[in-house]
Amino acid sequence: xxxxxxxxxxxxxxxxxxxxxxxxxxxxxxxxEAALPSTPREFFNVGTRELxxxxxxxxxxxxxxxxxxxxxxxxxxxLYNLGHVRFGLGLEELKKGPAAKAAAARGRSSAQTTDDAxxxxxxxxxxxxxxxxxxxxxxxxxxxxxxKAATQAVxxxxxxxxxxxxxxxxxxxxxxxxxxxxxxxxxxxxNADTVDRYIAKLIDSLxxxxxxxxxxxxxxxxxxxxxxxxKGRIPAPDMPPGAAGDEDEEEDTPEGQKQGQKxxxxxxxxxMSLSPEEAGWLLNGFKLDSEHRLPMGQENTAQPKExxxxxx
Numbered sequence: 001x002x003x004x005x006x007x008x009x010x011x012x013x014x015x016x017x018x019x020x021x022x023x024x025x026x027x028x029x030x031x032x033e034a035a036l037p038s039t040p041r042e043f044f045n046v047g048t049r050e051l052x053x054x055x056x057x058x059x060x061x062x063x064x065x066x067x068x069x070x071x072x073x074x075x076x077x078x079l080y081n082l083g084h085v086r087f088g089l090g091l092e093e094l095k096k097g098p099a100a101k102a103a104a105a106r107g108r109s110s111a112q113t114t115d116d117a118x119x120x121x122x123x124x125x126x127x128x129x130x131x132x133x134x135x136x137x138x139x140x141x142x143x144x145x146x147x148k149a150a151t152q153a154v155x156x157x158x159x160x161x162x163x164x165x166x167x168x169x170x171x172x173x174x175x176x177x178x179x180x181x182x183x184x185x186x187x188x189x190x191n192a193d194t195v196d197r198y199i200a201k202l203i204d205s206l207x208x209x210x211x212x213x214x215x216x217x218x219x220x221x222x223x224x225x226x227x228x229x230x231k232g233r234i235p236a237p238d239m240p241p242g243a244a245g246d247e248d249e250e251e252d253t254p255e256g257q258k259q260g261q262k263x264x265x266x267x268x269x270x271x272m273s274l275s276p277e278e279a280g281w282l283l284n285g286f287k288l289d290s291e292h293r294l295p296m297g298q299e300n301t302a303q304p305k306e307x308x309x310x311x312x
Contacts, residue, residue, distance in 0.1 A: 040070075044074050044081075051084060051088075056085050060085045063082045076181045080191075090171065093160050093161075094161060103150075110146050111147070111150075111216055111219055117139050118140075124136035154213045157209060158209050161206055161209070165206065168195055168198060171195050172195040172199060175188045
């Protein structure tokens with residue numbers, strides 16, 4: 001197969017042109033670029049061209065159509081390329097949300113500020129001094145707003161990383177299905193193992209972020225109660241501007257969501273959650289170049305091997 005007809009994603013060559021199918025009855029140039037695909041083979045070749053061009057969602061649809069044609073010769077290469085497509089889609093999901101590392105760092109800092117505000121409120125309540133309670137109330141309101149913003153950032157990171165996890169799980173399944181159909185495909189097996197290792201790290205990070213979000217929620221509830229106590233002890237004439245109009249319940253409701261309304265699940269199902277250290281690791285470790293390649297080392301056994309020999 002001509003080197004010009006191959007491209008690497010996850011470190012493995014992917015068949016990209018009609019010419020790759022010459023060995024199974026296709027002739028080079030049989031499907032012009034402008035022609036609309038109608039057969040499973042044509043959908044496969046269109047899908048691989050879309051993969052080469054970075055049109056991952058289009059490639060996914062085309063390759064799924066090729067699979068639906070039930071052409072057994074097409075099943076292994078279509079699944080193999082789908083594995084690459086879905087890994088790439090997972091990377092795109094990661095780029096949609098905030099970096100988990102930054103979101104987690106902000107969350108921890110905000111949680112510490114909240115702890116300080118809670119201690120300050122306890123001291124002010126114990127002193128029963130109006131000015132101290134007013135100052136503590138203002139301090140607590142600021143800490144609570146910061147905590148809410150930090151919590152939202154963590155939730156956004158959880159959402160994007162959870163969506164990425166869903167894509168990567170499907171990518172792993174595609175490579176494993178390729179191996180089931182062709183047990184001799186060592187490259188597909190290595191890709192499945194590699195994606196599984198990334199998934200394991202992603203899950204660890206998701207759990208870490210979930211724990212942080214839960215802890216932040218508990219601190220927010222505690223601070224809210226302290227503010228309620230302070231508000232009840234401060235004489236009306238001494239209440240700071242805006243305090244009388246505070247709507248604690250409204251503040252607790254995410255923007256655009258009514259009280260009592262549950263957050264809907266995404267199209268990929270219920271979102272899982274990610275963590276902080278992870279963001280730095282993820283977004284630094286999964287940077288793509290213009291050809292959508294993962295960073296590779298020459299002899300790095302943690303990376304997939306380059307496919308050698310004939311590809312479909």
